[in-house]
Amino acid sequence: MSFLQExxxxxxxxxxxxxxxxxxxxxxxxxxxxxxxxxVANVCGGEPCIVRTRIPVWVLVQARxxxxxxxxxxxxxxxxxxxxxxxxxxxxxxxRDEIEQQIAENEAA
Numbered sequence: 561m562s563f564l565q566e567x568x569x570x571x572x573x574x575x576x577x578x579x580x581x582x583x584x585x586x587x588x589x590x591x592x593x594x595x596x597x598x599x600v601a602n603v604c605g606g607e608p609c610i611v612r613t614r615i616p617v618w619v620l621v622q623a624r625x626x627x628x629x630x631x632x633x634x635x636x637x638x639x640x641x642x643x644x645x646x647x648x649x650x651x652x653x654x655x656r657d658e659i660e661q662q663i664a665e666n667e668a669a
Contacts, residue, residue: 594647594650594651596643597617597648608655608658608659610640612639613640615637615639617648617651617659618659618666620648621649621652621659622666633645
């Protein structure tokens with residue numbers, strides 16, 4: 561039996577509260593990892609993007625600044641989910657300087 565299979569068996573025996581505690585530990589261990597946000601060198605120049613898409617976080621942040629609502633963004637980008645926007649806003653809060661620089665670079669281009 562693999563380690564992951566053992567973990568799966570343990571999880572199946574846990575209460576929801578115990579699972580929540582384990583999840584907190586995992587999130588703390590991952591540090592500033594953001595589910596749903598990925599930076600890949602050969603995709604959009606390595607800028608952080610929404611997974612499954614090539615939509616950079618800075619594009620969404622700038623669109624929101626320019627008055628686009630979340631509903632507008634979801635309509636404009638059919639592959640985008642509300643969860644993706646929540647991940648983008650969380651990423652921006654912790655990486656504000658990086659995203660601000662990307663916005664400035666793309667406005668200057």
